[in-house]
Amino acid sequence: MLHMDIQQMLKERRLRATPARVATLDVLLSAGRALTHHEVEESLAAAGNRLDRVTLYRTLDFLVEEDLAHRLSGEDRTWRFSAQDKRSGHAHPHFCCSGCGATLCLGDLNPAMVVGLPEGYSFQQAELTIRGLCPACNHA
Amino acid sequence: MLHMDIQQMLKERRLRATPARVATLDVLLSAGRALTHHEVEESLAAAGNRLDRVTLYRTLDFLVEEDLAHRLSGEDRTWRFSAQDKRSGHAHPHFCCSGCGATLCLGDLNPAMVVGLPEGYSFQQAELTIRGLCPACNHA
DNA sequence: TATCCATATGCAACATTGTTGCACAAAATT
DNA sequence: AATTTTGTGCAACAATGTTGCATATGGATA
Ligand SMILES: [Mn+2]
Ligand SMILES: [Mn+2]
Ligand SMILES: [Zn+2]
Ligand SMILES: [Zn+2]
Numbered sequence: 001m002l003h004m005d006i007q008q009m010l011k012e013r014r015l016r017a018t019p020a021r022v023a024t025l026d027v028l029l030s031a032g033r034a035l036t037h038h039e040v041e042e043s044l045a046a047a048g049n050r051l052d053r054v055t056l057y058r059t060l061d062f063l064v065e066e067d068l069a070h071r072l073s074g075e076d077r078t079w080r081f082s083a084q085d086k087r088s089g090h091a092h093p094h095f096c097c098s099g100c101g102a103t104l105c106l107g108d109l110n111p112a113m114v115v116g117l118p119e120g121y122s123f124q125q126a127e128l129t130i131r132g133l134c135p136a137c138n139h140a
Numbered sequence: 141m142l143h144m145d146i147q148q149m150l151k152e153r154r155l156r157a158t159p160a161r162v163a164t165l166d167v168l169l170s171a172g173r174a175l176t177h178h179e180v181e182e183s184l185a186a187a188g189n190r191l192d193r194v195t196l197y198r199t200l201d202f203l204v205e206e207d208l209a210h211r212l213s214g215e216d217r218t219w220r221f222s223a224q225d226k227r228s229g230h231a232h233p234h235f236c237c238s239g240c241g242a243t244l245c246l247g248d249l250n251p252a253m254v255v256g257l258p259e260g261y262s263f264q265q266a267e268l269t270i271r272g273l274c275p276a277c278n279h280a
Numbered sequence: 281t282a283t284c285c286a287t288a289t290g291c292a293a294c295a296t297t298g299t300t301g302c303a304c305a306a307a308a309t310t
Numbered sequence: 311a312a313t314t315t316t317g318t319g320c321a322a323c324a325a326t327g328t329t330g331c332a333t334a335t336g337g338a339t340a
Contacts, residue, residue, distance in 0.1 A: 016307065052318065054299080059318095100274065106270065120278065128233035130236070132237065194327090218325085218326065300323075304320105307316075310314090
């Protein structure tokens, strides 16, 4: 995606279009999958846009906060970030490779979900997590 | 559960019934939810069974390896451990509190899953993660 | 019951991932 | 251009988990 268009995306929402944000969004938008902080960092460096570690953490947080990206957690305890559309309110299923941790957003929830995997991916198990509030947190 | 019975559980499987393992299993079995390493550590200490941090990590790994517990990851990037029966091959849904991270295993997958939440818990969102192998890892 | 060996434990050092505080730089506003 | 607001970099810290190695111990064997 063109940097001008990305700048536009940010300005339309009345957000500051800094180089760090534009470059980071660019990386996320051109990746076909969710990227870890470290992967984004490397990708930025490769494109000559080295960013401070902390700045990148804050930039990613910012993008999530502003709904320009979403964050997901896998089995390896590292966040992954994706700029893909959120679809049905973040409730879309994800694919997560048990070998390397590669993570990507799948399509909308599907009764024949296993069939919905992209070509080349193999199914091992499905995990459904309900997020909400426990009794203690409901009262607080 | 009685310590003698827990020792029996281990010995039936030809595993060494050390005090660390028995005490750890006891903690997991009496918790009504999945516990973090830290929570297990505190619970052990409270019962006068202080364990080295590393030993506890290794003990929990051991229990998972031997299928006496299972491990699950939430949004806060810390493992949680539960001694509950694995039910349908680990594929059962979990509840995870967005406020405090409290995590527990729910019953079998259920079309009216939301209704299946225990009393006092409130629904926010459902996340379905398919685990498997990506094309690269399928070939390796 | 005493001996022995595989392995479980404790300790220190390290790795990874993410956070906080603060000074300085860069955008936006006037 | 000056001022205000916000973003960035750096250093220090925190939380979680791992590795290597010396020592202790469970449980088998004699
Ligand atoms: Mn997603
Ligand atoms: Mn479970
Ligand atoms: Zn993979
Ligand atoms: Zn809670």
